[in-house]
Amino acid sequence: MKLEKISIKQLFLLMLAFEIGSAIIFSLGAEAKQDAWLTVLIGMVFGFILISVFTKLSEYYPGHSLIQIIQQLMGKFFGYPLCITYIIYFTSQAARISRDFSELMLSTILVGTPSIFILASFVVVIIYTLRGGIEVFGRMAELVFPVVLIISMSTWLIVYISGVVDMKHLTPFLGSGIKNIWKESFPYQTSLPFGELVIFTMIWPALKDNVKLKKVAMAAVLTAGVLLSLNILGMVSVLGPQLYGMLNYPLLSAIRMVSVADFLERVDAVVIMLMVAGGFFKVGIYIYGASVGTAQLLNLKSHHFVLIPLGAIIVPLGQIMVKTYAEHLAIGLKFDMTYLHLPLQFVIPSLLLIMAYLHNRVLSHSDPTLRQRQ
Template structure:
């Protein structure tokens, strides 16, 4: 798999789709009410700083994934426990993405279908794609991401036709002060989804041109942040801040309000299409990251068997992580999950590694492995 390469555009499609993923469907920054879009903008600005950390690490170690650069920075014995934590994190994040898909599908269009059937079927297709290697995943990104964006644009156009659409729902700006916005941004608005893009470091070594590393990373954050902010503004204009904050899937609820001449209705299928495409990028990237991490940690000959094992782990884990969808969201969006998982693994550890790598490169360049 390491011999395969992807283009800069393919990597952009994959990671931008990963960043947008399921985030479009949820009420991002809901506690800030009409200022939710400001939460996204501030999160994006912080995300650009984080991406600067990620890309600089990859510039120091252009031929290494995030996992393979850790031993070169921290040493062999200190790195192993940390890598194991990241492998568990990748697997758990993939399971959460599968659960998101399963819950949405079974509560909207396949109400009598067991969740395990939906998730299991999706994972079979996901593993089949990943077994083709990074090039296959990149080519799938070229096909799926445009469909995702086209569906999103069509939905936005349809939402403009709703009678209740009113930009006054966004006023007063900063009506509740700055505190609710900052509370949403730190740490939640940074980690989800911008901090999660640290998975891009698992893909950088497979680029056919390393010169584009920084451009791709920054462009991913900018495009994702702008699209999320626009989506938040449009959905808030339709639903208002109160419904936006209480609904599990505000974009789905807003889309269900579309009715053209009392004839064209039920555009839910576009949301389902977006959800499947978004989870494809989300779960695919996490699963790919986990497989490469295991492959490099244990120095295995190939990773195809690893993908089969991961598929058998992620599917049941997605069902065991929560008893119902409400508990699933409470865990995933809870303060403790961000504090003990996202913040250390997405922010603290990469910054620490960059500081150590900088010192090693500056003061001991011949032994820095850079």
């Protein structure tokens, strides 16, 4: 199956958009209260470890996706079920995150609109873009996401100018207790969003030059961690730690408090569009990974044939997977974390890396030229 190619810059922006994506919507690290911003930075440190595992695995098998690596290491009997598990995981994540953004729009700017219509429209636009190839998706990130970042920084500048920020909300430092900070940092802020980068093992084979892969991936983790931490600092300083943990969309609530000279108000509509833009890239990357994995597993000539069937699955799945939004969040944080995120983001990639190391170690004895991979 022929894969399109993307540049290092496009990869960095895609990874950054993916990590920030839906993470800016929710109250990350809320249990740590005024220290919520610190939980993301600690999660980022673990994120460096995870990204090292993912990139090292790709270094052992350059040009191979996670699905191909699993098949090569584990064979068909054990590898096939695991490959299917990952494809289902990527698909369910696309459905869940699509549901997140449809709920966001339903409760803010499209009140009263049937949720299925919002969800379907969101997914259709993403699939239409992906049918142009990952190159088109990468160029889109190159054009759109820098604008998103500039507008986001300008919006926070307006927030600080408006005088609604109270730095006392951030004190006392470590006042929530080390236990709460650690509990929020691992596995929650490590898995979401840094552990989710496992999906990029499906995209890295499309990179034109993978020499700087690890450096770019590390830079994306660092940039996303710092930006998310600063975002939480801003929200907590505006809303206070108690209110920050109670709200479904704390960023919107913080932005809605902005008023500059009774003129510059109601900038929340712009912020919603920026959040949806981040979600567009995040869902798109999950759909791309699922389509490429399916095509490779079934030996199809192109993953484009899989995109529309995947969309036909994702839309109803996002609609029926839970009954209420509260149940949607509860399942995402408890069931998914224990039975999906931890095994598929942490355990299995680590085991695969150990297997790859041992496999290459054995091969190096018969072919000394392979030693340079280790």
